[in-house]
Amino acid sequence: MEGYGPQPQSESQAPNGMAWIPGATTVGVVCQDGIILAAEKRVSYGYFISSKGGKKVFKLTDQIGAACAGLVSDMQVLVRDVEANANLFNMDVGRRISVRAAAKLMSNILFNRRMAPLITQTIVGGLDEAGPSLWVLDVLGSVLPDDYAVVGSGTEIAIGVLEDGYNKKMKVAEAKELVTRAIKSAISRDAMSGDGIDFLIITKDGVTEETIKF
Numbered sequence: 001m002e003g004y005g006p007q008p009q010s011e012s013q014a015p016n017g018m019a020w021i022p023g024a025t026t027v028g029v030v031c032q033d034g035i036i037l038a039a040e041k042r043v044s045y046g047y048f049i050s051s052k053g054g055k056k057v058f059k060l061t062d063q064i065g066a067a068c069a070g071l072v073s074d075m076q077v078l079v080r081d082v083e084a085n086a087n088l089f090n091m092d093v094g095r096r097i098s099v100r101a102a103a104k105l106m107s108n109i110l111f112n113r114r115m116a117p118l119i120t121q122t123i124v125g126g127l128d129e130a131g132p133s134l135w136v137l138d139v140l141g142s143v144l145p146d147d148y149a150v151v152g153s154g155t156e157i158a159i160g161v162l163e164d165g166y167n168k169k170m171k172v173a174e175a176k177e178l179v180t181r182a183i184k185s186a187i188s189r190d191a192m193s194g195d196g197i198d199f200l201i202i203t204k205d206g207v208t209e210e211t212i213k214f
């Protein structure tokens with residue numbers, strides 16, 4: 001009878017009742033001369049580490065990038081869709097898509113998928129005629145501007161480090177040190193984050209990708 005005996009477990013729940021939520025620590029920061037997007041490299045599912053070399057930071061255009069936390073497959077689907085539409089915009093209109101428009105495009109894609117959502121929190125950042133800007137999106141496409149942001153399971157730890165050390169007049173080099181410290185702090189306490197950091201650094205000279213492993 002219903003209500004008696006062991007009940008079937010949901011596929012989305014661990015044996016102790018906790019949801020199987022993919023972990024991550026993903027950071028975005030606006031600098032005086034650019035944008036830094038970064039994420040650690042561990043891909044986990046519940047208590048299992050499925051990869052130590054995952055990529056959660058993506059180049060969308062020559063001046064825009066995205067950093068995600070969630071299911072890597074959903075990140076890849078979302079990024080490919082936005083990248084393709086940004087290239088179509090460039091060909092149709094004859095100019096680069098703005099950071100705000102790219103974030104809104106991603107927001108529309110996420111909202112249109114709300115009945116079968118892409119399980120990813122995303123930070124979109126880049127440079128355009130208005131200068132550097134950063135936008136944060138949730139699973140359903142809410143889009144909010146910010147100077148710095150963290151998403152993923154390590155958010156509570158990393159955001160404290162950023163709030164203590166962030167200054168809007170920071171240069172990229174100084175901001176990179178702060179982001180590294182924030183992610184390392186999260187890794188030290190969050191078992192679902194670890195194994196290195198991927199950086200996407202966006203300046204007027206273009207996009208640079210760097211990796212630190214530890």
